[in-house]
Amino acid sequence: MEELIFVGTSSGKTDAIRFHSSLFFRTENYGLLIDAGDGIAKGLLNAGIDFDEIDGVVITHTHADHFAGLASLVTQMIIDGRKKSFQIFIFNDYQKQLLDFLNLAVLFPETFSFDLRIKGFEFGIENNIAGSLSFLARQNSHVVNKRKVETDFPFASASIFLNAGKHGVVYTSDVGNAKDLRLFDDLTYDIFISECEHIKPKDIANFSKTKKDVSFFITHYTDAEEIRRAFSHSSFKIAYDKLKINPNKI
Ligand SMILES: [Zn+2]
Numbered sequence: 001m002e003e004l005i006f007v008g009t010s011s012g013k014t015d016a017i018r019f020h021s022s023l024f025f026r027t028e029n030y031g032l033l034i035d036a037g038d039g040i041a042k043g044l045l046n047a048g049i050d051f052d053e054i055d056g057v058v059i060t061h062t063h064a065d066h067f068a069g070l071a072s073l074v075t076q077m078i079i080d081g082r083k084k085s086f087q088i089f090i091f092n093d094y095q096k097q098l099l100d101f102l103n104l105a106v107l108f109p110e111t112f113s114f115d116l117r118i119k120g121f122e123f124g125i126e127n128n129i130a131g132s133l134s135f136l137a138r139q140n141s142h143v144v145n146k147r148k149v150e151t152d153f154p155f156a157s158a159s160i161f162l163n164a165g166k167h168g169v170v171y172t173s174d175v176g177n178a179k180d181l182r183l184f185d186d187l188t189y190d191i192f193i194s195e196c197e198h199i200k201p202k203d204i205a206n207f208s209k210t211k212k213d214v215s216f217f218i219t220h221y222t223d224a225e226e227i228r229r230a231f232s233h234s235s236f237k238i239a240y241d242k243l244k245i246n247p248n249k250i
């Protein structure tokens with residue numbers, strides 16, 4: 001992996017300055033986006049990332065701040081006359097709804113100038129992306145059917161382990177509680193990116209004490225001042241929009 005860019009760092013609450021949380025990983029032969037929330041196309045322009053640099057996107061869950069910008073992103077690819085294929089990795093049971101969502105936005109993949117590949121993933125099974133780049137999604141407790149609404153598809157939310165050659169990255173995306181931080185305890189990683197909206201800074205700090213040689217980044221937060229104060233005495237890095245990290249030089 002050559003570069004990690006924090007495209008957006010805000011929580012589900014829309015911020016006047018920061019974009020919703022998403023990450024861009026630049027590897028030797030693949031550009032991977034994780035999450036495509038409301039405003040993602042503009043967020044990518046803001047971060048200086050060309051739409052053509054994105055080969056694929058992994059959707060952790062379908063809350064608007066992680067998913068709702070996808071139709072707009074695909075629209076920009078059409079406007080740009082994209083030629084190379086684009087992969088969307090989404091929880092297996094959401095594939096049909098994703099296609100319906102695109103169709104509702106008057107997007108019909110069979111008419112595109114490029115090949116749109118929707119790839120379903122299952123929790124707990126490693127997914128090859130390209131070359132030595134792969135990811136593993138495990139279900140966390142963020143999205144649960146608390147109100148017992150009747151739907152014909154399951155509620156599901158993933159935390160992601162990205163295997164990027166020399167580097168292992170965990171991205172919590174949105175979690176339900178502190179236990180979710182431990183979802184990848186059986187794996188080795190050097191970068192841990194945690195949200196800080198549904199979990200207390202103290203819980204993340206306590207968890208970090210159990211990890212050695214891991215760099216911690218905080219994203220998906222609402223009040224930047226509050227977060228800065230909470231982590232002022234730690235080695236945690238508070239991510240901000242357009243922050244670029246060279247993982248070989250952390
Ligand atoms: Zn969120």
Ligand SMILES: [Zn+2]
Nearest residue numbers: 061063142174
């Ligand atoms: Zn969420």
